[in-house]
Amino acid sequence: MIIGIGNDTESISRIHGAIERRDNFLTFILTPNELAAASKRKGKHYTEFIAGRFSAKEAFAKATGYGIGNKVHWHDIEILNEDNGRPIMRVKDFPYTTHVAITHSGDYVNTMVVIEKLSLWHSIMHYLFKKREV
Template identity: 65%
Template sequence: MIIGIGNDMESISRIEGVLSRRPNFLSTILTPAEQEAVQKRTGKHYLEFVAGRFSAKEAYAKALGTGIGRDVSWQDISILNAKSGRPVMKVVGQKNRIEVAITHSGDYVNTVVTIERASWLQRFAARFIGRKEN
């Protein structure tokens, strides 16, 4: 059962401007693992990565219904890619299933996040078997 849906759209050029004005922006919004991953990208792909992660975290906070702040911080949310390239979101303390989609077009990135209440079987599998990513 879906318990939250969040959507966010961000201008990549706006994020580029923020990066030039605020040198600590990356360390504020990206986890150390995300910061390592973004360093492997250049040019347009670097900016798309940062804007996509920012937007996806905003979308998650909207799905949660709390926004970024007291209940969830930028550093609680990590989005890395599976071997297939699919983005995978992990959130500290979140037991429910999270799906994220990130898409870029021109100067914009759009993200959608769903939070789905995990069934007892999914919770059991995640705890004792683990979820394999392809």
């Protein structure tokens, strides 16, 4: 059962400006694993990656209605990629399954987060077959 949907659009150049203005922006927003993944990207892909993570975390905050800071903090949410490039969102101490999509076009990144409560059967199947090939 779907219990939350969140969407966010960010300007990549605005995120680039935030990176340049605030020394701690990256460590404030991204987890150590996300920072390591970002460091492997070059040029525009570096900023797109960071903007995508920022936007996905904002979309999660909208899907839950929590916002960022009260119940969930930036580092409680981590978005990494599977080997095939698919983004996977993990949220600390969050009992539901999250799905995330990130897309870039020109100077914008758009993300969508869907929060799903799985039945017991689906939870077991999800645990047993974590890597779903589509």
